[in-house]
Amino acid sequence: MQAQLIALDWGTSSLRAYKLGPAGVVLEQRALASGIMHLPTEARDIAGVRCTDGFELAFDAACGDWLDVAPHLPVIACGMVGSAQGWSEAAYRATPVDVSSLGQALHRVRSLRGVEVHIVPGVIEPDGLPNVMRGEETQVLGVLQSLPAGADVLIGLPGSHCKWVKVVEGRITHFDTFMTGELFAILSKHSILGRTQKPCEQFQAQAFDRGVHVALSADGERGLLSTLFSARTLGLTAELSAEQQADYLSGLMIGHELAGLPGSAKHQPIILVGAVALCTRYQRALALCGFAHVSLAQEATERGLWQLAVEAGLTQPATEA
Amino acid sequence: MQAQLIALDWGTSSLRAYKLGPAGVVLEQRALASGIMHLPTEARDIAGVRCTDGFELAFDAACGDWLDVAPHLPVIACGMVGSAQGWSEAAYRATPVDVSSLGQALHRVRSLRGVEVHIVPGVIEPDGLPNVMRGEETQVLGVLQSLPAGADVLIGLPGSHCKWVKVVEGRITHFDTFMTGELFAILSKHSILGRTQKPCEQFQAQAFDRGVHVALSADGERGLLSTLFSARTLGLTAELSAEQQADYLSGLMIGHELAGLPGSAKHQPIILVGAVALCTRYQRALALCGFAHVSLAQEATERGLWQLAVEAGLTQPATEA
Structure with a gap:
């Protein structure tokens, strides 16, 4: 099957790269330790230029060989890569959000090799005590994909900063950390x-x-x-x-x-x-x-990234190659 | 005024020594960094013996010169010095406790120079989720000394592990950490x-x-x-x-x-x-x-230690020298 999309789950401590085929099926995946707080530092040539930028180096290590073979593959990324400490800041979108509003708000950064990386914005709930997330919104959208449209559900994402996300009629309306x-x-x-x-x-x-x-x-x-x-x-x-x-x-x-x-x-x-x-x-x-x-x-992140790429028009919902 | 009592407030990170005169008035005081987790390690002669024991060394540094002048001064100590990691374990007394029951339960350890150190036991509340304290009970008794007998009061002791101690009719009946x-x-x-x-x-x-x-x-x-x-x-x-x-x-x-x-x-x-x-x-x-x-x-610890020493018969309530 032919690759359709490169999807990156790029957090604070790790970077996961997925090569996705038609309908978002996972063709290949990798895990690197190059989270935004642990970027590589050793200079290397990228696209003929001597490069020392940690984000470029990590990006190249994660999927440079995939792009060598297919330079026009679209790339989407979620997580702390879009934070103020990330590669390029993707401003938060306020609740309520759904797959469509987030997919249409991707933030672009151009890499050294000329490929655009589309970064999913984080989500902020600005009312009362403010709350933020980056990456979890994508996982939530990935979960929703396998549920009946318009589902009401509470999604828990245990971890360092555990999120509890309330979904009403397919939209993220509220969350706690x-x-x-x-x-x-x-x-x-x-x-x-x-x-x-x-x-x-x-x-x-x-x-x-x-x-x-x-x-x-x-x-x-x-x-x-x-x-x-x-x-x-x-x-x-x-x-x-x-x-x-x-x-x-x-x-x-x-x-x-x-x-x-x-x-x-x-x-x-x-x-x-x-x-x-x-x-x-x-x-x-x-x-x-x-x-x-x-x-x-299971597989919430890669499914969410696929859905967002479809909404953004980066790839097609169910093309069979 | 003549010294009546040596009182030690000996916790995890510090050791405070008080030389108390008639009615518990503070004649002299010192603060050392020799808490039970930071004991001295340099060997020294004490009472003609080469000594490497951290508790002996700290004790000698805190009040050895006072005891040289007045070898028969009674010594009382409270705090983590009586814990399992302390100089000698003074078993917890269960709530309810008052100055009299604690004063009669002092635990003795004989120092190298032959002086008995009287250690105030900690307090345990064994019902439900167990709770313990060492040192705070002495401060509470010091506070009560300045209140009308039989007072009902809630005493808060902010710190690393903040205690809230309920006193009913002059007795510690309950506490939280x-x-x-x-x-x-x-x-x-x-x-x-x-x-x-x-x-x-x-x-x-x-x-x-x-x-x-x-x-x-x-x-x-x-x-x-x-x-x-x-x-x-x-x-x-x-x-x-x-x-x-x-x-x-x-x-x-x-x-x-x-x-x-x-x-x-x-x-x-x-x-x-x-x-x-x-x-x-x-x-x-x-x-x-x-x-x-x-x-x-103010001055809750030294007052509490004085009261306990009086209850234990180590010193007299209000002798004027």
């Missing part, structure tokens, strides 16, 4: 709680569940700043072993996050997108919290 | 929120107040994991300058802490103990949260 993943990492690495944790290969289900239940209990109403200390005291009183403490903390924090979701979400379809191990944790915690309809989505 | 101080420090140092903060000498009152208000708002009900991200997005939308971000975060976190206190505390006398700058922040936030009766206490 929870810094659960980043906070868990720095608590384990830099706080007193990490000092007594012992790494453990096996998932400590009982400790995880206990953490979720504490977040939902009357103790949990004092908030995370208070319940966090129990990860230490339950160790001191020998109720948690050193091996159980990390999963207890994980359950506790995810439990607090889920307690912050609107109550109405309990009876709504929920779809999780992200690394499978992490989504499985969330699925378990959601069940404990009484969320009834939870499923997992 | 909030990891506000430690979490603020690691978020500022190790998270994405710290990257855009610019240090600022001047207290940013407006930003601090805004943080408190956000914690109390409908947005705050999603919990700290969610509102934390606003410290970043309000920067992105230019609603907070780089200089304001740290105080916004401080107000936000203290606001969430105070939102976790029982509602009944609003009409109760509250007394704050700790570093003046930090207590002033809490006082401001408490006012914004509608807590009506707040005051600050």
Whole structure:
């Protein structure tokens, strides 16, 4: 099958490149460590010019050989590559947004070899406390593609900064961010709680569940700043072993996050997108919290990038080569 | 005036030594960096013996010269020195406790020079999620000394691990811990929120107040994991300058802490103990949260240690030399 589109998922710490064929089928994919905070630095010739620009170097490493073979392939990218610290800033679009409004707002940057890279803008919810995302909007659109048109759904994207995105009639109308993943990492690495944790290969289900239940209990109403200390005291009183403490903390924090979701979400379809191990944790915690309809989505990013490229007219919806 | 007692406030990162005279008046005091995690390591002769023990070395540095002059002075100590990682473990006493029950439960360790050091036990609240403190119980008893006997009061001790201690009829009946101080420090140092903060000498009152208000708002009900991200997005939308971000975060976190206190505390006398700058922040936030009766206490530790020494019979309540 002939390649139709190069799609890049370019975040803070990694860069994933997809060569997509007709109807967005994945022909080839690669993962590089060249996130926008970890760009290559070694100078190289690109299109006959000595180049030191990290974005150009990473772009060339990700898909230069694909473009050598097919120089006119359209290129689309999402994620932090479009942030103020990225290759070129793609201004946020305000909620509500859908695949059509985002697809028509792609921001272009011309690479050294003359290829235009079309960057998906991030999304801002400006009302009240402002909220932003970059990359997750594309994953959400990828999930929607496999649902009936006009679906109402809540999409959870666990990670460093977990997003919960509300979709009404196929449009992103609202979203919240929870810094659960980043906070868990720095608590384990830099706080007193990490000092007594012992790494453990096996998932400590009982400790995880206990953490979720504490977040939902009357103790949990004092908030995370208070319940966090129990990860230490339950160790001191020998109720948690050193091996159980990390999963207890994980359950506790995810439990607090889920307690912050609107109550109405309990009876709504929920779809999780992200690394499978992490989504499985969330699925378990959601069940404990009484969320009834939870499923997992796959390949959301590449599907979303394909949809946006179609909307932008960069490629055709279902050409068979 | 003649010295009556040596009192040590010996925590994780510092060691404060007080030479107390009649009625507990402070004759001399010192602050050393020799907390139990930062003990001296250089060998020295103590009482004619070559010594390498960090606790002995720190003890000698803190009050060896006072004991040379008056070898029979009683010595009392509180704080992490009595923890499992301390000089000698003073087992926790369970709530409820008062000055009398703690004073009669001092734990003794004999120093190289033959002097007994009397260590105040920490306090544990074993019911429900367990909670512990070491050192704060002594400060609470020091505060109570200046109140009418049998007072009912809520005592707040801001710090790395902020304690809120409920006192009913002169007894510690319940307490909560909030990891506000430690979490603020690691978020500022190790998270994405710290990257855009610019240090600022001047207290940013407006930003601090805004943080408190956000914690109390409908947005705050999603919990700290969610509102934390606003410290970043309000920067992105230019609603907070780089200089304001740290105080916004401080107000936000203290606001969430105070939102976790029982509602009944609003009409109760509250007394704050700790570093003046930090207590002033809490006082401001408490006012914004509608807590009506707040005051600050001074010299709580040395007063508490004196009271406990009196209860233990180590010294006399009000001898005039």
